Amino acid sequence: MTTPRIYLPRPASIYKLLALLFGFLLLTAALLLLPGKLTGNIFGSRAAGTVPLRDASETITGSEVALLTSAPDVPAPITRTHATKVIVNLEMIEKTARIADSVDYTTWTFGGSVPGTFMRVREGDLVEFHLKNAANSAMPHNIDLHAVTGPGGGGAASLTVPGQESVFSFTALNPGLYVYHCATSPVPMHIANGMYGMILVEPKAGLPKVDREFYVMQNEWYTTGKHGDHGLQTLDMSKGIEERPTYVVFNGAVGALTGDKALQAKVGERVRLFVGNAGPNLSSSFHVIGEIFDNVYSEGGSTVTQHNVQTTLIPAGGSAIVEFGVESPGDLILVDHAIFRAFNKGALGILHVSGEANPAVFAAIKGYRVNAGKQGGN
């Protein structure tokens, strides 16, 4: 007779089974890891610990409507220590604006001015973006915020015909100073006509306290007329393609930061400039004559990358944050140190520093100016 036989592996076969299992595990691990090795995919990189995968995990508490400012003004630093929902209401407006003495241009804008309004949010904030296109616009527009992690920086979700509104949301995952711009085809035309601005995503811990913050953005104008030709100008596409700008300016116009509109600070204050470069073509060799940048957050990143910098390079579609103390009175001159642009095309602004002379820092001792002063001249 046969009784049902219960199979019990002998000790030797257990080891064989374990060896088989182990081999299988090894093979599985190899298969899983191999694509990562080959393509450098995110999981493989993560294992190396250099590239974080961010998530929108911070609890969102409350909501607020973002205060937007026109250049050179910047919204006040964020004092919140938690993430919130920030509602941004931005309208795209087409309007004629003065870009130089007696020279007008049919600009396309974010918020009615060139550059567009400045936004300030905190790392981790959930931004609910309401993008309107004014009813009297002629063109559809959209927005690509470099601060957005998502398709087209919001561009795909925000294409808006005149009189309509688009809404999309994003979490500000990465701190830094980011350019935004219109990305509707033909993109170079929308940017060349003035559709750009900046959004600051403050690090959770905030930025160090300073006394003055300013918003400065460089751009080029490519006009149908020559430099200085009066009247209403529009885009000269050929000049744009050939990268021959008629004007290179700060804050949208020749003279936007000179005379009565010069930036103001006092001796002994600390100044922070949020500097953007809209392009559309040129990189900026940003320099302030008579000053040295104590801190530079190069390319608009969230950490100070360099101290004691004379000129910092700002790519088109990029930014930099520069900080310095002003120790001596007088006019500091903001320029693109590709100097023909400053001298002949408009890339020049003034930061007027008022206060008592500080001869230990700087003193004019002998020379034209000193003599002129003694003779009662200017």
Place this chain on the structure above:
Amino acid sequence: MLQLLALTALLGTGGERAAVHAPDAPRRPAHRAVMARIPSGSYRPLYAIAGGAPTRVAAFSLDREPVTRGDYLAFVRANPAWRRATVRRELAGRGYLGNWRGDLDAGNALDLTRPVTAVSRFAANAYCESLGKRLPTVNEWEYAAAASETRADATADPRFVSRLLDLYARRPGGDSLPAAGSGFRNVYGVRDLHGGAWEWTAESREHATVHPGSHEHLPSCASAAVGATDQTNYPAFLRHAFRAALQSQSTVPTLGFRCAAG
């Protein structure tokens, strides 16, 4: 060519006279929308298969001028379902005829001569159908719009392209559109294809043609340049982006239409 010349000669005198009108003396809408015959031919769309044959366009007729508010007023008088207050929301967005004073009040005498705008594609289509016409296809519209005053295809002429770009850049928004017939008259005797209101075409975004073997041409990002037959034809890019932004029920204050037939 001979045909074209004959056509141009035929259209010459009447067209010129129609263009002259005082702002306070609107023309009678019903008799204005004379059509021009556009001979068959071919053109290169903005997006086409590289090295492929140009797109053929069969002969068709096209309104010489865009449909005016006066024309459209007559249509809504006869078709109450298309009045502002009664139109079904899924056929026309909230801004439908938003620049009119009332359901049957399209504005003053000058306003009646302006192109009708803020109408949906559905509405434009219904208007054309009421006259036994239809909306032009994108190919037909672009083919007709490639013409300058003297040439059937002027798109390779940089001066023509920059002139259009200038017209577009100065394009007035909202209610300041000039009277229909104010724009230049092309070789076919068609006016206002550039510089006045934008115009609807038959294809909606939902049914946008995607050429086989090419990716979808997104209207945003620099990638719009990929696959374009002419990266310097900015006016064509602007029109393409505008169409891509529309849905069939969209109503835009700068968007009107004209009808085609045949």
